[in-house]
Amino acid sequence: DGGITQSPKYLFRKEGQNVTLSCEQNLNHDAMYWYRQDPGQGLRLIYYSQIVNDFQKGDIAEGYSVSREKKESFPLTVTSAQKNPTAFYLCASSGTNGGEKLFFGSGTQLSVL
Amino acid sequence: GENVEQHPSTLSVQEGDSAVIKCTYSDSASNYFPWYKQELGKGPQLIIDIRSNVGEKKDQRIAVTLNKTAKHFSLHITETQPEDSAVYFCAARPDNYGQNFVFGPGTRLSVLP
Numbered sequence: 001d002g003g004i005t006q007s008p009k010y011l012f013r014k015e016g017q018n019v020t021l022s023c024e025q026n027l028n029h030d031a032m033y034w035y036r037q038d039p040g041q042g043l044r045l046i047y048y049s050q051i052v053n054d055f056q057k058g059d060i061a062e063g064y065s066v067s068r069e070k071k072e073s074f075p076l077t078v079t080s081a082q083k084n085p086t087a088f089y090l091c092a093s094s095g096t097n098g099g100e101k102l103f104f105g106s107g108t109q110l111s112v113l
Numbered sequence: 114g115e116n117v118e119q120h121p122s123t124l125s126v127q128e129g130d131s132a133v134i135k136c137t138y139s140d141s142a143s144n145y146f147p148w149y150k151q152e153l154g155k156g157p158q159l160i161i162d163i164r165s166n167v168g169e170k171k172d173q174r175i176a177v178t179l180n181k182t183a184k185h186f187s188l189h190i191t192e193t194q195p196e197d198s199a200v201y202f203c204a205a206r207p208d209n210y211g212q213n214f215v216f217g218p219g220t221r222l223s224v225l226p
Contacts, residue, residue, distance in 0.1 A: 006156075040218060040219070041218050041219075042117070042119075042204075042215075042216035042217050042218045042219060043157075043216040045213060045214075048213060090156050090157070092156075100145055100147070100162070100206070101147070101159050101162070102147070102149075102157075102159065102214070103159075104149075104156030104157050104158070105156050106154070106155050106156050107154070107155070107156050
């Protein structure tokens with residue numbers, strides 16, 4: 001099945017700890033995105049990457065980091081600098097050259113212990 | 114930058130009735146407007162989209178209308194069914210924002226049997 005796989009589904013972070021959320025896609029899409037979803041708010045863009053080895057900050061990048069070493073993988077690290085990390089995190093991908101449709105993974109719920 | 118508002122935040126309808134969700138956007142350069150449906154614990158899925166050169170688009174029980182002059186677009190669901198219950202997000206893509214989108218805060222639709 002083609003799609004986007006996020007893991008884990010649930011993640012707990014202790015204070016001062018960095019945690020990494022995994023996102024893998026087998027859609028052969030060039031572009032990948034990380035969004036944060038808080039209750040009652042729309043999706044907010046954290047980071048995006050339009051090509052391997054390149055990525056840009058979104059609207060709320062502070063306290064997060066990413067890498068894009070492979071086309072199919074776009075992991076997100078929530079660092080200890082992110083003081084309010086509890087949220088639902090969504091990874092998405094889209095094709096370039098006019099591929100506008102975003103395909104989302106099933107999300108990771110991150111909570112602070 | 115672009116700002117997308119969405120109303121209502123919650124909507125309850127009887128099964129078989131119609132539901133309408135409205136979004137307004139601020140950037141007249143936005144040219145693509147998708148609607149996403151998010152079921153509990155899952156990632157959003159694209160249900161319908163419309164480009165700025167089209168006034169209306171229909172897909173079975175779902176339709177989207179766009180008024181560029183007033184800068185608003187609406188989702189119409191007819192003959193609602195219990196499986197339509199979900200959170201619906203609208204989004205706008207500003208012309209100068211690459212492949213990125215600005216999302217509305219979402220509408221929780223409940224279809225009562």
